[in-house]
Amino acid sequence: MVPKLNPKTKSAEVNRARMLVSCPDRPGIVAAVSRFLFENGANIIQSDQYTMDPAEGGLFFIRIEFDLDNLDQRRAQLKADFAKVAEEFQMSWSITRAKRKKRLAIFVSKEDHCLLELLWHWQSGDLDADIAMVISNHNDMRELVEPLGIPYYHIPVTADTKAEAERRQLELVTGQVDAIILARYMQIISPKFIEYFPNKIINIHHSFLPAFVGGKPYAQAHNRGVKIIGATAHYVTEELDGGPIIEQDVQRVSHRDNVDDLKRIGRHIERAVLAKAVNWHVEDRIIVHHNKTVVFN
Template sequence: MYTDITAREELATLVVTGPDRPGLASTVTSLIASHEGNIVSLDQHTTNPAGGDFFQRVVFHRPGLAAAAPDIRSDLEATLKPYSMSSYFRQQRVLKRMPILVSKSAHCLVDLLWRHRRGELPVTIPLVISNHTAVADDVRSFGIPFFHVPSHGPDKAEAECRLLEILKGNADFIVLARYMQILSEPFLEELDVPVINIHHSFLPAFIGAAPYRKAKERGVKLVGATSHYVTKDLDEGPIIEQNVTRVDHTMSAADMQAKGAYVEREVLSRAVKLHAEDRVIRHGNQTVVFD
């Protein structure tokens, strides 16, 4: 993929989805060519060539992209409307805003902050919110604003109201980097942006508290992590990325947890990068991931 910073200023990503039919791929590529765009990469998938769903991701270069973008958007809408297709168009120079929510465990948070500082994640991180203060110094050492929003008792309404005040207008998507609070359905609806979570087990196994203790008791040989989109159904949203690592009988539950933490960091950072680069398309409770 293009890494030249100057060239990225004139790169765009286009994602197209809808009912499959002959000629869709050429329709999209012809539209790009008509706007003097040069295709850099193209991925596509259909669930069934006879009446299935079509998914396409195109990255193209267009000199003077910022000035041409409004006309491209307008032409996209007019061209795709007869096909009942939907599209998403983004200039790559416009980075997505990614606030992070976290509780006490800092390993996923710090990994994201470190990768961001190194330029490995094409996002901006406007702020970090925690229901504890344990990670405040870590966050501030990266020069990122930290907000403490405590959440006590079964009624989370007050905390969620404060979260909405902070997040609204500051987020294109949100990452839960081991944020150990359940987000309510009304909160997710009001927020209205994708939320990515990391689950410290290979879903759907060992859901709930103390997963590594349960893994140890069962004598498992693999532990892992799952990153998925958050929905109203706890831990059942569309999966973005997963991975595992081997463990054995000599390891304690704490040893397994330490190994699992490495996988959690890797899986979450990869899911974030995939989403930030528009490589993940939600399809019901599944995802199409163009890696």
């Protein structure tokens, strides 16, 4: 039986849209965007902006939420008209409907804490997305997932079968999901797979990157005698654990903590950091610029 969602589940206004813009900084950008929305009858609900240091390229970033009557019928024309403004200011931009929930695929191995956190946020209505499926290289999480009415796919992965496993995964997710969440999925994603989902695969790394890249970061941290440990949520790129960072957090530890202690403490950090990153992604709060992110949280 599928449990009912919390009545507090977020429900975006039917006519609400989100606009993300990045472009070279110059006078008049905010005025041009605001004037365009006003002239089209839109009401700006929220606006956040950031200007990068001129020494780093002088780029301008803005996120706007606005309401517009008959949005579904008018969105195509709105985008066509805004393209003229965007061309003048050399903008990279998007306009999305807030009511359209992003569909997620969650990849997981044997550790359940990040998956459980995402499922709890989803059930409580704090994750405004649809979990379309869970894919795992083990069968361990099936009993957690299927009672919620979420399809669960077991695709074993070995060194010899990795290419075939990824082919089967792509068959399941292509055209069916908007983003992939690696909730402690302990497999390296191939460059070919990443090409299908640029800046749409979010990983949680159990380390405060760029420290302790790769496997067994808690053992690496213990051997180094660190005084803080952390976790990092980032977009996946071809560079191992080197993609644009979305969110990080840390907690103090001491010489009294062994590797198991670090893992236990780290699990609490990992689940919170990943949940924040996924929420910000599905709410269109992130703009990627090269290997950095601007997060309007």
